[in-house]
Amino acid sequence: MKILVCISKSPDTTSKIAFTDNNSKFDENGVQYIVNPYDEWYALVRALEIKETSGGNVTIITVGAATDEAVIRKALAIGADEAVRIDADPTDAYYTAMQIAEYAKSNGFDLVLSGKETINYNGSQVGGMIAEAMDLPFISLASKLDVNGSTLTLEREIAGGLQVVEVNLPAVVSCAKGMAEQRIPNMRGIMAARTKPLQVVAPAAVENLTEFVTYTMPAAKSSCKMIDPNNMDELVELLHNEAKVI
Amino acid sequence: MSVLVYINSNNGLHKSAFEAVTYGKKLSGDVTVITSGSADTSTLATLGKYGASKVLVDRSLSGDDDQQLTRIIANAAATSNASAVIFSHDLTAKAVAPRLSVRLKAGLVSGATDIPTADGTVKVNVFSGKAFGSVKVNSAAKIISLLPNSIQPEETGSDCAVEEFNGNAGESKVKVVSTKKPEGEIPLPEAELVVSAGRGLKGPENWGIVEDLAKALGAATACSRPVADIGWRPHHEHVGQTGVAIRPNLYIAAGISGAIQHLAGVNGSKVMVVINTDPEAPFFKAADYGIVGDAFEVLPRLTEAVKKFKNSGH
Numbered sequence: 001m002k003i004l005v006c007i008s009k010s011p012d013t014t015s016k017i018a019f020t021d022n023n024s025k026f027d028e029n030g031v032q033y034i035v036n037p038y039d040e041w042y043a044l045v046r047a048l049e050i051k052e053t054s055g056g057n058v059t060i061i062t063v064g065a066a067t068d069e070a071v072i073r074k075a076l077a078i079g080a081d082e083a084v085r086i087d088a089d090p091t092d093a094y095y096t097a098m099q100i101a102e103y104a105k106s107n108g109f110d111l112v113l114s115g116k117e118t119i120n121y122n123g124s125q126v127g128g129m130i131a132e133a134m135d136l137p138f139i140s141l142a143s144k145l146d147v148n149g150s151t152l153t154l155e156r157e158i159a160g161g162l163q164v165v166e167v168n169l170p171a172v173v174s175c176a177k178g179m180a181e182q183r184i185p186n187m188r189g190i191m192a193a194r195t196k197p198l199q200v201v202a203p204a205a206v207e208n209l210t211e212f213v214t215y216t217m218p219a220a221k222s223s224c225k226m227i228d229p230n231n232m233d234e235l236v237e238l239l240h241n242e243a244k245v246i
Numbered sequence: 247m248s249v250l251v252y253i254n255s256n257n258g259l260h261k262s263a264f265e266a267v268t269y270g271k272k273l274s275g276d277v278t279v280i281t282s283g284s285a286d287t288s289t290l291a292t293l294g295k296y297g298a299s300k301v302l303v304d305r306s307l308s309g310d311d312d313q314q315l316t317r318i319i320a321n322a323a324a325t326s327n328a329s330a331v332i333f334s335h336d337l338t339a340k341a342v343a344p345r346l347s348v349r350l351k352a353g354l355v356s357g358a359t360d361i362p363t364a365d366g367t368v369k370v371n372v373f374s375g376k377a378f379g380s381v382k383v384n385s386a387a388k389i390i391s392l393l394p395n396s397i398q399p400e401e402t403g404s405d406c407a408v409e410e411f412n413g414n415a416g417e418s419k420v421k422v423v424s425t426k427k428p429e430g431e432i433p434l435p436e437a438e439l440v441v442s443a444g445r446g447l448k449g450p451e452n453w454g455i456v457e458d459l460a461k462a463l464g465a466a467t468a469c470s471r472p473v474a475d476i477g478w479r480p481h482h483e484h485v486g487q488t489g490v491a492i493r494p495n496l497y498i499a500a501g502i503s504g505a506i507q508h509l510a511g512v513n514g515s516k517v518m519v520v521i522n523t524d525p526e527a528p529f530f531k532a533a534d535y536g537i538v539g540d541a542f543e544v545l546p547r548l549t550e551a552v553k554k555f556k557n558s559g560h
Contacts, residue, residue: 128344
């Protein structure tokens with residue numbers, strides 16, 4: 001089984017979020033990048049588990065600059081066999097998805113996995129876009145994935161419930177919590193990652209359908225009003241008359 | 247300009263559907279709704295009140311296959327000459343809107359929190375709710391997926407026509423084996439009131455006091471990540487950076503310290519009430535109302551106060 005795992009970098013979850021260039025760019029100053037947690041903990045680890053039980057090969061792919069190679073090596077340290085970096089700036093989900101779909105089409109994968117969203121742009125777009133571009137079924141927000149020959153059995157969240165579905169390979173799946181457990185790379189993995197193949201591919205000609213023009217920070221909260229723990233009637237009164245939420 | 251709004255009506259019509267139609271109405275005087283669900287004609291007609299000129303319904307679908315839905319919506323967009331398609335940013339939209347974006351070559355704005363500004367940009371949540379971004383769509387057609395609880399539904403008209411529509415759904419490649427629907431629960435992302443608790447509750451057997459308050463308020467229940475990880479509560483209740491992001495009118499958190507990853511999932515809430523024994527808990531900095539006290543005493547008292555309030559005719 002040939003599995004392609006789409007990974008994206010995202011700022012460490014504790015990073016301070018700020019913007020520069022007239023609030024048009026994310027301020028990378030002092031920001032530590034990690035593999036987007038959904039891509040790493042769920043998509044990549046599940047791909048490795050499938051490989052360990054049924055054999056095959058796990059390739060990770062990202063669209064990004066040479067500076068993103070540290071993040072790529074981290075994903076290789078966790079256990080991916082090889083990596084592909086499309087040498088371009090992933091500012092638009094459509095652009096990013098078309099780059100990955102282009103590569104996936106010409107390299108014949110059985111299964112394409114992504115995380116359910118990135119924690120920086122939260123778009124939940126790339127997986128579905130790849131599936132449409134490749135005319136493949138897309139199982140979004142899967143929390144369980146089992147392989148039986150050429151059939152996948154998946155559990156996924158749907159509006160207000162859980163659904164078990166079956167789909168034949170090839171397919172695209174976006175992975176959510178429950179699919180696998182986070183793995184910490186060991187020293188052997190980290191050493192091996194240094195020499196694993198990392199192929200750099202020139203981007204295909206694709207336009208950006210969207211762009212972020214400015215960013216703003218939410219207004220600062222006014223200070224917290226403290227309520228006497230013995231006076232919950234006062235809280236209810238404030239929620240009704242002042243906050244007007246009940 | 248015509249606007250097409252996709253509505254998931256498999257479980258009747260939710261407030262998020264009225265929000266999406268209202269949003270469409272704010273963009274255009276010509277709003278068509280496309281739905282594939284099982285809701286009856288008279289129910290669907292009520293979407294006219296929120297601004298729909300017409301509802302198209304394709305009843306050929308048994309499930310919610312994303313490829314079939316994409317074909318139906320694309321065909322409805324062509325039929326209604328729509329230059330914008332609106333979704334409510336729910337689980338169906340997360341599967342279907344990206345596909346539709348590729349099919350129509352229309353830029354997708356996901357998680358919009360407001361209507362487009364005069365310069366045409368749309369505001370969305372980014373960095374898991376820690377900031378907002380303004381997105382410009384470069385393509386002629388656009389798709390906007392609206393975060394639930396972002397705008398208020400507005401009733402401006404009366405019932406509209408409902409027409410059967412053949413969207414040429416084509417074949418489904420996904421076989422549904424089983425569907426489990428939790429009964430009587432409010433889907434968290436759409437909930438207006440949420441009561442949440444964390445490790446401070448000390449064990450799953452103590453969740454009764456959380457559920458009692460939720461019941462008294464008519465709220466959904468949620469939890470912090472550690473609580474879901476150790477299995478005290480189901481994963482779908484976990485709100486935070488790696489769980490569900492919510493934006494209710496009221497969020498009440500008991501026994502949750504308020505780590506930055508938890509805040510990322512809840513800071514879209516309009517009003518936050520924090521109950522914690524530790525006066526230094528970081529959550530108080532983000533809260534509107536704070537109570538330093540033991541959840542085991544405060545929650546039952548709050549439940550009683552809410553019941554008294556409700557019984558007094560509110």
